[in-house]
Amino acid sequence: MPIYAVIDIGSNTVRLVIYQEKPSGRYEELHNVKIVARLREDLTEDLVLTEAGIKKLIHILTHFNNILDEQHVDTMICAATAAIRQAVNREDVKRRVSQETGLTMRILSEEEEAYYGFLAVKHSIMVSEAITIDIGGGSTELTYFKDRDIQESISLPFGALTLKRRFFNAKEDKASLEKLLLFLQAQFEAIPWLQTGIPVIAIGGSARNLALIHQGLHHYPIGGLHQYEMDPSEIPTVLNELISLDVSDRQKVEGLSKDRADIIIPAISSFQALCECIEAPKWILSRKGLREGLLYEMIHRSNGVTQSEVSVLDKSMTELENDFGTDTSDTGEVVRLAKMLADLLEEHRFFELEATDRKLLESAGRLFQLGQYIDREAASQHTFYVLSNRTIDGLFHEQRVKLALVASFHSKSRLEEWAQPFKGWFYKKERKTLSYLGSLLKFSKALNATDRKIVEAISLKEHESHVEFIIHCRKDCLSESYQAEKYIKHIEKAIKKEIVLTFEEMGM
Structure with missing residues (x-):
């Protein structure tokens, strides 16, 4: 599969990230090399990048070239942002880089830098309207998107490094901190197109650090950062805790990178000020940013296709199916039968589902017991661990845990046990629904026990003392009936009614 590389020359760090496209059309990160360069500090007051800064950059890029020589990269891009863009001698820097490293450095405009951050969010988070913020070392990019299309963007001429120099130099x-917050408030309030009451999606290293710190403070029970959500009212708590520490003590804070300890205050202040300005209901982390935006564009151009509008979640489901060797023919049948049962039971008023519940049923059915790829005997445990801890683009963390609980369903008691660390996340009624969805999938899997897809239809009859499921089969169904009798108890518990199974072979 094709291999892509992105060199991102930022004001604070310079990174080389190498990706490989996967059969699903998604990608995986092979290498991620970061060098803290702080090129913004090599800009003079007249915005000239010093000779020392140029040599530092060329030294780093030469090192990256040595790595690339071993990686058989098919397509790459070397992109520079604010530190180079703001330099009055940027064309000379570009020429020196080309002559001494052979790399063609593309200097992104303010609009391009903002756009690529948005593009990464669009392809990895299912939010229809939000403000994105990407605070770098020398600039801060904001975009406003609605219906998943970018509406406005702006690049502000300050970042974590420049704010530190201006407000915390002494x-x-x-x-x-109060002076900084007042400054930021004025800057954001001057942007006429900022909308209120919508989420803030934060991009970049400082945003990742804030999420990690917050997870550490709350003993977060699962892995992953992408699509992590915070109540904006909790940001000042983290900020005040950090401002009370000197830089050396701050470096010991769990989740905070040592190289960001001296610039994290301005970055988090920017998130707080923006959230307060637009009265954001949520602060969301996007682990995907500028580099991934550039990657998406490279992949689509290399493949000669336009950017797909396939659902972010559907792409993630396909990726999981491919990664774990899922038999989509079998899971497709399980989903069909589970939907049929859900319709019947709702028609007879035993259990009503919301549209989101039905979408969850379908997604969990596609991945039902995928942990058998690791170990068939412990398929349920592996399914829950993989899905609850793996980043799944298109799902927030709470949604991811719901998916894991349903797709791994073994029994109601097991579901309650695994849901224990997330007790504050779900109401009792929600857990009941999750158990019900899992019971439908487990029973549907039994009806396709021999992978022959022999169930043509299911009908339901209500009796005074019980409910009768009549399973209409195209072929003999001895194995299916045996398995179904074992697992019908889970649906019985969910609807609080005895269920009698009757199997009928069609044409007999």
């Missing part, structure tokens, strides 16, 4: 204290 010392870091709460008085300086």
Whole structure:
């Protein structure tokens, strides 16, 4: 499969990330190399990138070239952002890089930098309207998108490094912090197109650090950062805790990178000020940003196709199916039967489902017991662990845990046990629905026990003392009837009614 590389020359760090496209059309990260360069500090007051800064950059890019020589990369891009863009001698820097490394450095415009961040969000998070913020070392990019199309963008001429130099050059204290927050508030309030009451999606290293710190403070029970959600009212708590520490103590904070300890205050302040300005209901982390935006464009151009509008979640489901060797013919039949049962039971008023529940039933059915790829005897345990801890584009963390609980369903008691660490996430009624969805999938799997797809239809009759499921089969169904009798108890518990199974072979 094709291999792609992105070199991202930022104001604070320079990164080389190498990706490989997967059969599903998604990609995996093979290598991620970061060098803290702080090129913004090599810009003079007249915005000239110093000779020392140029040599530092060329030294890093030469090192990256040595890595690339071993990787058989098919397509690559070397992109520079604010530090180079703001340099008055940027064309000379570009020429020197080309001559001494052989790399063609593309200097992104403010609009391009903002757009690629948005593009990464669009392809990895299912949110229809939001404000994105990407605070780098020397600039801050904001976009507003609605119906998943970008509406407005702006690049503000300050970042974590420049704000640190302006407000915390002498010392870091709460008085300086207040001045910074007032400055940021004025900057954001001056943007006429900012909308209120919509989420803020944060991109970049400082945003990742804030999420990690917050997870550490709350002993977060699952892995993964992408699509992590915070209540914006909790940001000031983290900020005040960090401002009370000196830089050396801050470096010991769990989740905070040592190289960001001296610039994290301005970055988090920017998130707080923006959330307060637009009265954001949520702060969401996107682990995908500029580099992934550039990658998406490279992949689509290399494949000669336009950017697909296939659902982000559907793409993620396909990727999981491919990665774990899922028999989509079998799971497709399980989903068909589970939907049929859900319709019957709702028609007879035993259990009503919301549209989101039905979507969850379909997604969990596609991945039902995928952990058998690892170990068939412990398929349920592996399914829950994989799905609850793996980043799944298109699903927030709470949704991911719901998917894991349903797709791994073994029994109601097992579901309650595994849901224990997330007790505050789901109401009792929600857990009841999750158990019901899991019971439908488990029973449907039994009806396709021999992978022959022999169930033509299911009908339901209500009796005074019980409910009768009549299973209409195209062929003999001895194995299916045996398995179904074992697992019908889970649906019985969910609807609180005895169920009698009758299997009828069609044409007999």
